[in-house]
Amino acid sequence: MRALTERDIRASFVNCTKGEAKRLAVPRDLAQRPxxxxxxxxWRDPxxxxxxxxxTESGDxxxxxxxxxxxPHAGHVRRSMCSLCVTTHTGDGVSLMTARRAGRDGQQGNSVGAYICTDxxxxxxxxxxxxxxPGGRIHESLTLEEQIERTTANLAGFLDKVVG
Structure with missing residues (x-):
């Protein structure tokens, strides 16, 4: 992914108003990100x-x-799997994250969700x-490139539900 600026980030949001995007907490360590x-x-809002x-970068x-x-569920000890990267976590390592849909659907309160790595x-x-x-990444026959493709495809599918 290319390095992003705060301006790039704020202008990218599709499911909130410009005022909400202006007020959201952008990471201060953008220059140090890998x-x-x-x-x-x-990122999580501190x-x-x-x-x-x-x-994320999209074709558009x-x-x-x-x-x-x-x-979170109190006493949550079972394993959960991220729907994007297929990493399993115990406890609260995976969370249900919901996104308000873009446009009129979002204004009417419609949202979509996915289980994603909490961090x-x-x-x-x-x-x-x-x-x-232990057991967080299961052994797969897929190459790293194929795993990355799967993750980005899973993310694109989630974003299509938000935007569509």
């Missing part, structure tokens, strides 16, 4: 833990989505740059 190893930029944001430019995390570090899990713990 851009070459990222398939998308994802001031509001139930909010998260995701920005950038697409940004504001997400909300569902309330939005899918790209780093795929590349072995971050560990999900």
């Amino acid at each position: 851009w070459d190893d990222l398939d998308f930029l994802g 001031a509001s833990p139930e909010r998260a944001y995701l920005v 430019g950038l697409v940004g989505v504001a997400l909300r995390l569902a309330a 939005l570090a899918c790209s780093l899990y795929l590349r072995g740059m971050k560990e999900a713990g």
Whole structure:
């Protein structure tokens, strides 16, 4: 992924107003991000833990989505799998994240959801740059490139539901 600026990020959001995009918390460490190893930029709002944001490159430019995390389950110990990168986590390592749909559907309160790595570090899990713990990455016969393609296709499918 190419390095993004704060201006790029704020202009990319498809499911919130310009005012909401102007007020959202953009990461302050953009210059230190491992851009070459990222398939998308994802971050949690430090001031509001139930909010998260995701920005990715699309054929038409950038697409940004504001997400909300569902309330975690107390005592949650089972394994859950991320629907984007297929990494499994115990506890609260995977969260249901919902996004208000873009346009009129979103204004009417419609949303879509997916189970995604809570820290939005899918790209780093795929590349072995971050560990999900024992059993977090299952052995696959797919190459890293094929796993990255699958992850970006899964993300594109989710974003199509948000935009469509």
